[in-house]
């Protein structure tokens with residue numbers, strides 16, 4: 495079955511590197527037009543240039559925006575529609591984890607930033623995409639949560655609480671926006687990116703051994719799931735959270 499993404503327009507937040515960049519690249523490989531967004535225009539331009547060179551058939555636009563800044567977000571969504579005529583796919587991928595440690599120690603500023611970037615941005619960008627294009631033309635939204643939103647982990651509890659919110663926001667938006675727009679979610683396990691470096695860098699072998707599939711994830715593992723959920727391949731799925739984690743969450747509770 496085909497994804498049907500050819501000629502559609504997809505906007506990915508946090509697309510300058512890591513999972514977001516891999517998702518943008520995978521969507522371009524389906525001949526979708528891709529709009530890459532993250533904070534720094536320079537990093538985005540580099541990512542866009544790479545994707546353009548690899549996939550000359552796809553339109554590629556790079557437009558910087560802080561996901562928490564409503565005006566910048568609106569300008570980015572408007573630029574996507576102005577350039578390509580519609581916004582058919584939104585991938586809410588940008589994420590941050592400014593606090594490491596027990597939740598009893600988190601400072602108000604770090605807590606607010608975590609909510610702003612991981613949680614409220616999903617609401618804000620969904621509203622903008624809905625109003626600018628999807629209400630009229632339909633579409634698909636893919637939100638990037640985390641397996642940490644489903645289980646507990648040491649050190650990143652507050653981040654995980656915002657990811658649990660993303661799982662629920664995906665269900666709630668799926669219900670509110672049906673049948674025009676499908677909204678699904680991915681809960682990645684540990685993926686080798688800059689964001690998670692502190693978790694995997696010095697323990698790579700031990701963590702790979704813990705994973706039933708024997709390795710830490712790479713951004714492309716998440717990108718293929720995102721393409722599936724964004725495309726017609728998932729045309730009868732909405733409100734769901736797909737766990738992509740090398741099997742980490744199916745390990746027996748008692749070994």
Ligand SMILES: NC(=O)c1ccc[n+]([C@@H]2O[C@H](COP(=O)([O-])OP(=O)(O)OC[C@H]3O[C@@H](n4cnc5c(N)ncnc54)[C@H](O)[C@@H]3O)[C@@H](O)[C@H]2O)c1
Nearest residue numbers: 508510512513532560561587588589640684685687689690
């Ligand atoms: N790497 C993992 O192990 C892992 C696991 C589960 C979930 N995730 C989630 O996957 C998503 C992507 O993470 P990643 O691992 O690729 O991280 P990364 O740090 O490699 O990339 C994050 C991207 O988000 C952008 N970004 C951060 N704050 C932003 C802001 N305020 N406004 C706009 N852009 C912003 C960064 O510039 C970058 O492009 C995040 O939502 C993260 O929580 C990652």
